[in-house]
Amino acid sequence: MIDVVKIAKALSDPIRYEILKFLVRRDAEPGAELVSNCCSGLCNCDIMQVFGLIQSRVSYHMRELVDAQLVIEEQRGKWKYYYPNYQILKDYVKQIEANFLQR
Amino acid sequence: MIDVVKIAKALSDPIRYEILKFLVRRDAEPGAELVSNCCSGLCNCDIMQVFGLIQSRVSYHMRELVDAQLVIEEQRGKWKYYYPNYQILKDYVKQIEANFLQR
DNA sequence: TGACTACATCAAAATAGTTTGATATGATAT
DNA sequence: ATATCATATCAAACTATTTTGATGTAGTCA
Secondary structure (H helix, E strand, O other), X not given: OOOHHHHHHHHOOXXXXXXXXXXXXXXXXXXXXXXXXXXXXXXXXXXXXXXXXXXXXXXXXXXXXHHOOOEEEEEEOOEEEEEEOHHHHHHHHHHHHHHHXXX | OOOHHHHHHHHOOHXXXXXXXXXHHHHHOOOXXXXXXXXXXXXXXXXXXXXXXXXXXXXXXXXXXXXXXXXXEEEEOOEEEEEEOXXXXXXXXXXXXHHHOOX
């Protein structure tokens, strides 16, 4: 079962929320211009560049998102490629609805 | 517009999450046995009793829930009566879906 | 091999959130 | 009015989270 409080905590940081939104937007627009030329997907260095954050800060927040299972990571050579975990997001919504909106 | 990150933060504390679940459950079962005899609704003192928390702690968490608009409070004499704000909960789910699950 | 790149990890500092006990406020009842 | 009850607020202590700079690790490429 999902840990709904842990997911809420992961979503409760504005930077993480924006990063996740960005991952989803980029995932939905596969033809969009690549942010950097470091790799074909979306990696740490892209997020650094887009949000103007230093490397260890991005690394920290991505680990939080991965730990909450909101984001799946995939190693590609020396890069980490991130993509949204839609199943967990769906489960989160379902759980919120089940706990608070069942009438 | 709702502040989705603020709502997530309010939901990210396990005590607040349980209190909100409790408010919803109690709201859905109007015939359920009253927890205390202090008032006809659900007040601070009920939550203290049910969760075994001291007064200032309950007061703090209820204020967080009210600030996030997840809970509406109503003064009744010397008591505060709390009930869930379903509209905000619905808006929160909608926003999560719009930001992350639109395909 | 060595130089370089991407990312992880660590410890320290900074910031934010939570808990507690004490005190304050405001309503009710006598 | 006073006494009592429910809740708010405050300051201090405590705990958790975030940020930073430094260093470590592992992959890549010449």
